[in-house]
Amino acid sequence: MAKFRPAAPNPKAQKQTIRGSLVSIWRGDMGIFPRKFYRGKLLKIPTFGKPRWFVNDPETVRQVLVRNQKNYPKHAVMKRLLEPLLGGSIFVTNGETWQRQRRMVNPALELSKLKVLYPIMLSAVDDLQNRLAINDKVNDWDVDAEMTHVTADVIFRTIFSRTIELESADKIFAAFSAYQKHIPKFMMLEVLGLSQFLLPFKRWQARKNAMLIRRELEPLIRNRQELLKTEDGPDDLLTSLIRAKDPETGKVFSAIDLVDEIAFFFLAGHETSASGLSWCLYLIANDQNYLKRIQAELDDVLQGRVPEFADLRKLEVTRNAFREALRLYPPVSFYIREAIKEDTLRGKKVCPHSQVIVSPWLIHRHEDWWENADLFDPDRFARDECKAAIRGAYLPFNAGPRICSGAGFAQQEAVLILATVLQNYNVLSHPNHVPQPVGQLTLRSRNGMRLLIEPRK
Secondary structure, eight states: OOOOOOSOOOOBSSOOOHHHHHHHHHHTBGGGSBGGGGTOSEEEEOOSSSOEEEEOOHHHHHIIIIITGGGSOBOHHHHHHHHHHHTTOTTTOOHHHHHHHHHHHHHHHGGGOHHHHHHHHHHHHHHHHHHHTTOOSOEEEEHHHHHHHHHHHHHHHHHHSSOOOHHHHHHHHHHHHHHHHHHHHHHHHHHTTOOGGGSHHHHHHHHHHHHHHHHHHHHHHHHHHHHTTTSOOOSSHHHHHHHOBOTTTOOBOOHHHHHHHHHHHHHHHHHHHHHHHHHHHHHHHTOHHHHHHHHHHHHHHHTTSOOOGGGGGGOHHHHHHHHHHHHHSOSSOOEEEEOSSOEEETTEEEOTTOEEEEOHHHHTTOTTTSTTTTSOOGGGGGOGGGHHHHHHSOOTTOOGGGSOTTHHHHHHHHHHHHHHHHHHEEEEEOTTOOOOEEESSSEEETTOOEEEEEEOO
């Protein structure tokens, strides 16, 4: 049976004009890349100022992100784009600052032992199940909103030891969605070597939405700081960060530092998972045979009960669907680095200050690394002939020292949520909705994600 070819722009045979490229960047259009970007291994793009290099070859990617990663820190453009929201958090810093933050954050992340956190995840997913229980017939389901709510609830409980209110969840979702929509516009200015100040109203809107999110978090942090002056407080991520000390200097996080780091953990901890889960449910809904295989696995392993921690490792068919969703729609589609010294990549000299871009979107769809790269085929993760591609050309969580420390958390959470939904419901494609991938801070659908959902007979 023919496999499902999910929504994606058809690569153009020829590169766009400068005007067409700028329009595509303005819109966050993933169709900006011509066919050669899905076939080439190192591509130099002449732009205003220093050139940009797209690195698509696994060995060269490893050189940039792992072996010579000190020569390729995060580009300053990321700090300029995210500073209103994440301040000087660990996500945007480099060098000594990043190393100090990492020393302080690592002990706090020890809390993220997956078995310890499983009951927290399960309680949030129970609430998801209660919200779904109102569906007694085929319904038009706003998947993006629901996946954002449940993943935000999971990370909120992990950080603050409390549930997230529906009003707060909706407010944060709306604010972050609005913030993301401005990113392609600012990126176009960066490409032209221009300032965000040329779009003053959009810059004001972005900062307003960033401050709204931070205002939701600030009082919770202040209240916890006051509590810890007289009591032990809950043993969660926030308490650990408040008590964290740099083992070399003894310094602690300032009040502003705490807001920056918590904003990062909160947003990174739910936005990328929500993106991956929304795309995964869309893919499954459009492959009813694979949906039946997942449900057969769930029925066999779970026997109608709530998943236990030990069950998750047995759900390979379910897990592979999520892994394939991250391949086709990597939440973070571009890792932007800056060469600080001259280097040689595949025999080409890369001069200092050049932008070097590793794009999971391109590498995951590269014709040399993946067979039938544009098709939904979760079984590729179980085939021996795909092991080399999975090892070298699969980068949904980055690679090297800056690999996502929450990768295990995200995958466990995703399998649990998928199991909970699909054990009890059928998801079907929406007859009047085709998602449109758009590159913002995360890869989302420009027109949202809508499916049909109905209880299983």
